[in-house]
Amino acid sequence: MDKLVIRGGNKLYGSVTIGGAKNAVVALLPATLLARDVVVLENVPAIRDVKIMLGIMSQLGAQVKRLDKTSFRIDTTHVTVQEVPNDVAKRLRASYYLIGAMVGTFGKADVSLPGGCDFGVRPINLHLKGFKSLGVNVDIDNGMVRADAKEGMTGSSIYMDEVSVGATINVMLAAVKAKGLTIIENAAREPHIVDLANFLNRMGANVRGAGTDVIKIRGVEELHGCTYSVIPDQIEAGTYMVAAAAAGGDVTIKNVTPKHLESITAKLLECGVEIEEGDDEVRVRRFGELKPCNVKTKPHPGFPTDMQPQMVTLLALAKGTSIVHESVWESRFRYVDQLIRLGAKINVGGGKTAVIQGVDGFKGACVNATDLRAGAAMIIAGLVAEGETEIEDIYHIERGYEDVVEKFRAIGADIQRRYYPDEDDLELRA
Numbered sequence: 001m002d003k004l005v006i007r008g009g010n011k012l013y014g015s016v017t018i019g020g021a022k023n024a025v026v027a028l029l030p031a032t033l034l035a036r037d038v039v040v041l042e043n044v045p046a047i048r049d050v051k052i053m054l055g056i057m058s059q060l061g062a063q064v065k066r067l068d069k070t071s072f073r074i075d076t077t078h079v080t081v082q083e084v085p086n087d088v089a090k091r092l093r094a095s096y097y098l099i100g101a102m103v104g105t106f107g108k109a110d111v112s113l114p115g116g117c118d119f120g121v122r123p124i125n126l127h128l129k130g131f132k133s134l135g136v137n138v139d140i141d142n143g144m145v146r147a148d149a150k151e152g153m154t155g156s157s158i159y160m161d162e163v164s165v166g167a168t169i170n171v172m173l174a175a176v177k178a179k180g181l182t183i184i185e186n187a188a189r190e191p192h193i194v195d196l197a198n199f200l201n202r203m204g205a206n207v208r209g210a211g212t213d214v215i216k217i218r219g220v221e222e223l224h225g226c227t228y229s230v231i232p233d234q235i236e237a238g239t240y241m242v243a244a245a246a247a248g249g250d251v252t253i254k255n256v257t258p259k260h261l262e263s264i265t266a267k268l269l270e271c272g273v274e275i276e277e278g279d280d281e282v283r284v285r286r287f288g289e290l291k292p293c294n295v296k297t298k299p300h301p302g303f304p305t306d307m308q309p310q311m312v313t314l315l316a317l318a319k320g321t322s323i324v325h326e327s328v329w330e331s332r333f334r335y336v337d338q339l340i341r342l343g344a345k346i347n348v349g350g351g352k353t354a355v356i357q358g359v360d361g362f363k364g365a366c367v368n369a370t371d372l373r374a375g376a377a378m379i380i381a382g383l384v385a386e387g388e389t390e391i392e393d394i395y396h397i398e399r400g401y402e403d404v405v406e407k408f409r410a411i412g413a414d415i416q417r418r419y420y421p422d423e424d425d426l427e428l429r430a
């Protein structure tokens, strides 16, 4: 078993370069199926979710070739497989984008229900509602989503009862090939929705309005290959911003889109952190005390739920009481027990609201990365904690953060990845 081991107390100085957005690339990769041609994707982050998705694409018959560290050539011309079994799909949540992409490409998809981070119930009713409105027959049979549009799809008007990133993306993937006009109302507005729309348009689709809550898609007969660069990762950038704010120091975060970071910047300013925005970088400085503030997670452009654990960690070190309300996921405070091990004072009421009483500092301990962003929060806590913090289950972190040890070390953190033999290893050696 590998752990991250952090000796806290160092302030952070220097610069860190952000990679491509995980939540964009996991939609763009399935979308390459629609081209039935060669796509070159650039600024692809070196994270486990990408490896898994590229593995799935290869199993489906796509020819995947790495061109350099962040660029891949994906040829989907000869893909014919229309089934994604459970052992593959359970490895990442975004495997459900293959439903929309395959229905758009072949008029048929059999995809097992997805895995991913556990924040409580994660329904896909809105994805299914969207497909059905386009004329797709959808059944769930033995854990498989079976979607069939052999008669073709017809554009229609779809109202999303909840703002859902996944459902918006999945319907976009199918609707680019439906006959006529599809209108998605109450659509999600996250930066990765806009990125997907730009990518689809580059492949010849006709998608308008992404980034607003009404997306209009006029179906086309065929798409084609292109070269496209993935947007920078909003959440990776936000995580380094909060890390710099928590540990103190002066860090420039490069290759970002400052506009995507506005809700995070606004809260950090409230906490007394200094932030300077450049064209494609933000500089984060913190030398004084941290002030408390209240945060409510919301769909974009609100404060992202994927930054909630990192922000709670920061506020646990502020002078005073903060309240954080989670309004997107029903149980996203499970990691709080881990912060409490380090000395945080946090009370979670009704599963959705955390009351955080700031403390002067944390003390190192052994903690778990209970999910991807919770793992990022543990790193931030470890950077501040006195003594040594060990983080277990780091595979969650590697799903979404590229070169996390190298990037934090480059800005002065004392962090390393250490191998600990587990029971099985010891038996093998005996």
Ligand code: UD1
Binding pocket: 023, 026, 093, 094, 121, 122, 123, 124, 125, 126, 127, 128, 162, 163, 164, 165, 166, 167, 188, 299, 305, 306, 328, 329, 330
């Ligand atoms: C995506 C992100 C995830 C982020 C989340 C919210 C990816 C791969 N993952 O997840 O990191 O935390 O957006 O920003 O991009 N809902 C329904 N029915 C549905 C679908 C969703 O009721 O069919 C509800 C969910 O229970 C949740 C809310 O809508 O309360 C938002 O979920 P959604 O935006 O769909 O999240 P994901 O796309 O799964």
